[in-house]
Amino acid sequence: MLNRDDRIAILMHNGLKGSKGKTGTSLLRYSQNPIVAVIDETATDETVPALTGIDRDVPIVASLQAALAFHPTVLAIGLAPSGGRLPEPWYAEVKQAVKAGLSVMNGLHTQMNEDADIAGAITPNQWVWDMRKEPEGLTVGGGRARLLACDRVLTVGTDMAVGKMSTSIELNRAAQAAGLRTKLIATGQTGLMLGEDGVPLDAIRVDYASGAIEQCLIRHGNDHDILFIEGQGSLLNPASTATLPLIRGSQPTHLILVHKANLTHIQHFPDFPIPSLAQVIDLYESIAAAGGTFAPASVVGVALNTFSLDEASAHRAIAEVAQQTGRPCDDVVRFGGQTLLAEILKN
Numbered sequence: 243m244l245n246r247d248d249r250i251a252i253l254m255h256n257g258l259k260g261s262k263g264k265t266g267t268s269l270l271r272y273s274q275n276p277i278v279a280v281i282d283e284t285a286t287d288e289t290v291p292a293l294t295g296i297d298r299d300v301p302i303v304a305s306l307q308a309a310l311a312f313h314p315t316v317l318a319i320g321l322a323p324s325g326g327r328l329p330e331p332w333y334a335e336v337k338q339a340v341k342a343g344l345s346v347m348n349g350l351h352t353q354m355n356e357d358a359d360i361a362g363a364i365t366p367n368q369w370v371w372d373m374r375k376e377p378e379g380l381t382v383g384g385g386r387a388r389l390l391a392c393d394r395v396l397t398v399g400t401d402m403a404v405g406k407m408s409t410s411i412e413l414n415r416a417a418q419a420a421g422l423r424t425k426l427i428a429t430g431q432t433g434l435m436l437g438e439d440g441v442p443l444d445a446i447r448v449d450y451a452s453g454a455i456e457q458c459l460i461r462h463g464n465d466h467d468i469l470f471i472e473g474q475g476s477l478l479n480p481a482s483t484a485t486l487p488l489i490r491g492s493q494p495t496h497l498i499l500v501h502k503a504n505l506t507h508i509q510h511f512p513d514f515p516i517p518s519l520a521q522v523i524d525l526y527e528s529i530a531a532a533g534g535t536f537a538p539a540s541v542v543g544v545a546l547n548t549f550s551l552d553e554a555s556a557h558r559a560i561a562e563v564a565q566q567t568g569r570p571c572d573d574v575v576r577f578g579g580q581t582l583l584a585e586i587l588k589n
Contacts, residue, residue, distance in 0.1 A: 243371050244275065244316065244347065244437065251279040251306070251314035251344070255332055257321040258285040258293045258302070261509075264403055265349055266320020268432045271296050271575075272411055279309035280320075281335070295549060306335040310342055318347040318435060327352050337363070346370045349431025351445070373434050374445040376454075383452030388493040388537060390463035395586055396494040397473035397545070398526050400516050401509055402482060404502040405547040406473030407432060408575050413498070413586070414470040416579035424468040427458050429488065433472050443474055443484050451484070455491025468586070473500065477525060478516060479508050489530055494539040496586050497526055499569075502547040503559045519544065519567050542589050543582040544571040 250273065257263020258280065270277060270290060283304040285293060290300045303309050306317070317339040323329065327350065328336065336346060336354065340363045348354050353372045355361055360370060387394060395413065397406040410426055411433075417424040426433065428440030439462065441454045459469055471492045475482030501519060508514040516522070523541045530539040544563050548556035556573060564571040572581040 243345070243369050244435075246275065248316045248345075249276045249278045249312070249314045250316050250318050250347075251281060251309040251312065251339075252277060252318050252320040253306070253332065253335060254280050254282045254320040256282065256284050258282045258288075258290070261403065262321045262323055265322060265432045265435070266318070267294055267296070268407060269318055269320060269435060270294060270298050270300065271408070272436055274437075275316075278312040278314050279303050281306055281309050306338050306342075314344060316347060317344045319349055322350065336360070340364060340368065340370065343368065347435050348372050349374060349435065349442075373431050374442045376446050376450070377441060380446065380450040380457070381453045382449060383456045383487070383491050385456075385490070385493060385536070387456050387459040387463065387491065390459060390469075390493075392463045392466050393468045393495045393586065394459065394463075394471060394492050395468060395496045395498060396471045396488060396492050396539075397498045397500050398485060398489075398541075399473055399476045399500045400478060400519070400522055401476045401502070401505060402479055403509065404476075404500050404505065405545065405575065406500045409498060409500050409545040409579075410470045410472045411436075412574040412579040413583055416574075416583045417468055417470070420583065422468060423466045424470060425462045425466045427455075427462070427469055427471045427492075429455070429472045429474050429484070440472070443487070448483065448487070451487035452491035455488055456493075459492055476508075477529065478514070478522070480511060480514065486529070489526075489539075490536075493536065494530060495537075496589060497530065497539050497541045498543055498545055498582060498586075499523060499526065499541045499567075500545045500547065501563070502549075503551055503556070519563060523567060523569070540589065541567075541569060542585045543569050545574050545582060546571055548573045548576060 428438035474484035
């Protein structure tokens with residue numbers, strides 16, 4: 243749907259400063275399309291680089307009407323509010339965008355094509371992409387990915403929203419720069435918005451979740467040296483159900499543990515402490531192998547999200563994690579993926 247000439251405006255109210263703007267931030271960091279405006283009424287007096295650390299000079303405006311001055315062709319929903327539905331004033335801006343001739347990339351659970359106001363305003367040259375839809379033809383998983391000759395690298399996390407997708411993207415980029423035939427398998431709305439093949443895992447019925455991942459890997463495995471599978475959720479988070487189907491469906495050969503510096507408890511669940519990283523590594527490796535039912539998959543490195551730290555503190559934290567876990571550690575977004583990629587290629 244999206245083509246290279248499309249100009250994107252990102253709807254991101256309260257997302258540049260808050261925790262609900264992960265999709266929009268990832269589009270700012272990784273999208274190959276021009277981003278012409280960010281719509282965030284709370285941040286118009288600041289800049290994208292100052293708020294996100296992303297070196298992309300994009301104007302921040304207060305409304306969709308103001309964004310139209312920059313001639314976008316697509317509106318991307320870059321935030322995920324609690325409950326998965328946009329507040330009515332923001333939803334009204336989506337309808338305004340459609341009436342103004344923009345297409346819409348929608349990663350929310352709300353099916354906007356089913357809205358009569360939106361459906362009635364779409365012209366033949368427009369589209370509204372509701373990407374959280376279960377694909378047709380799914381089956382239960384059968385462990386078939388284990389038969390692929392390619393390496394299968396899955397990112398797993400100590401929590402949600404710690405950087406699993408960004409880590410997978412950076413490792414894929416590093417591997418391609420090294421001349422390897424690699425592919426990123428998207429498992430959430432952001433990766434799909436970036437143009438990667440995959441499935442919206444949290445829109446798939448749990449019985450078919452591992453099978454949906456398996457189908458993606460079978461589709462690409464024979465043509466690539468490495469498949470990097472975007473992680474979702476965490477085995478430690480009481481609200482997360484996505485990680486186990488990812489492990490079973492991808493039959494990983496390598497795991498990369500992703501953690502956020504100074505995170506001691508599950509975000510939004512302060513009663514749940516995060517164990518030592520050594521214990522988390524043991525947990526993921528044990529579950530991946532399931533007592534010998536499946537082939538072992540080792541955590542070969544730790545990707546540490548150091549966004550909250552200055553550079554000197556980031557290097558200290560990386561060294562401490564490497565010492566504590568006995569695994570190579572790096573912030574792949576900040577310093578590149580070469581260190582962890584080298585470890586993947588050794589094993």
